[in-house]
Amino acid sequence: MSRMGATLGTLAVLKILSEGAASRERLLARLEEEFGIGRDERTLRRYVSALREAGFEIRSHSGKLELVSSPVRLPFDEYEALAALSLLESVAGQEPVYGGHLASAAGKLRRALPEGVLKFVDRGRVEFDLSPASDPPEDPHVIDTLRQAAYRNQRIEMHYYSLSSGESRWRVVEPVRVYHAQRAHRLYAYDPESNEYREFRVNRIGEVKMLPDKFSPEAHTRQLKPARVWLNEKTFAAYGKYVIPDPHATVKPQDDGTAIVEGSVANIFWTVRDIAALGPGARVLGGPELKEEFLQFLRLTLNQYS
Incomplete structure (x- = not known):
């Protein structure tokens, strides 16, 4: 084995382990698939040994190798x-x-x-005060399940507390999108019981489970509204494409450092208020419903001060 080959192999193992724990079999397979390095387990042990000698702490646990600590230091000022x-x-x-x-x-x-x-x-430690956006707080396991169900187009059953009725009960819905608006995660879903599309606050979902039932997403995605927003350079640097709560939003950078973000939104009401909070740093270019609602919001706000 050449010295350069050994160096590349060692660096490749470090890259893979930096992404998470991996079995020896998986390491060898990825070395072959991604880096074109075909080695046996004996050579792999040499790569791992070289990393350990360089100060990288690599632990073997449950049949997997895990990168626990690194001698590399972040160049933060x-x-x-x-x-x-x-x-x-x-x-x-x-x-x-x-x-x-x-x-x-x-x-x-x-x-x-x-x-x-x-x-x-x-x-010089600084203390930051936290005011939770949700009371009760959101459950990350609930959010993960909702996102998986929306991605897989699977129905869910959730135990939801309704403010209008003041009651909690189980509901079966078809999740279309999980998004963040006005400091809270929300679920946009089709409710077969009422034959309506509804928004649910995630922090009011006590329990959720995925059902084996699949649904077709095409009809649901047609209910989403198009959105096209221009951002100035500073606003784009701060918010990126997340100014539109769509995981599939696209960005078109402009020559002057500005950008145009395009996607679809589940709730025009909240989108208008999030964009309005950006002030002159953002401008709604389309779609038609979002632009009209945005202008109406600005007119009503202006009338409050006339």
Whole structure:
């Protein structure tokens, strides 16, 4: 084996493990499939040994290899590290659902920072106050299940609390899209019981389970409304395509640094209010219903001050 071949092989193993734990069989298969490196398990052990000697902690657990820590340090400057780590650590202690995940991310960030930068962070720590957007908080497992069901076009059964009736009951719906608007996740779904499309607040879903029943998404997606929005350079840098709550939205960068984002939306009401909050940094170009609703919203707002 040439020295260059050994180097490429070692770096390829590091890349794969940086994406998550993998079995030896999977590592060998990906080395062949993605990098054209056909090696046996003995050579793989040499690659892993070289990484360990270089300071990468690789643990063998449940038949898989896992990259636990790395000697590589993030090139954050002192104030970048101060902002990022202070935010993660202060919010982790307040967030009831994602707190554990935030604390884990903060620990990994600490281990990745150079010692001098870390000392600066601990001397100048900033506390961030968190005001939860949802009460009760959203359950990440519910959100994951909803997204999977919408992607697979599978019906769900959910235990939902309705504000209008003041009651919780089980409902079977066909999920069309999960999106975020006005600081909360929402489910847009077809309700066969009422033969209507409805919006459900995710934090009011107590339990959810995927059913084996499949549905055809074509009729549902026709109910979505087209949206086309122009963003100036700063707004595009801050929000990207997520100004339109559509996972399939497309971006057309312009020569002057601005961009046009195009997609479809489930709820024009919330989309109008999210875009209006961007002020002159955004302009609605289409579709027709979104543009008309946006203009109507601006007229009504202006009348409040006339």
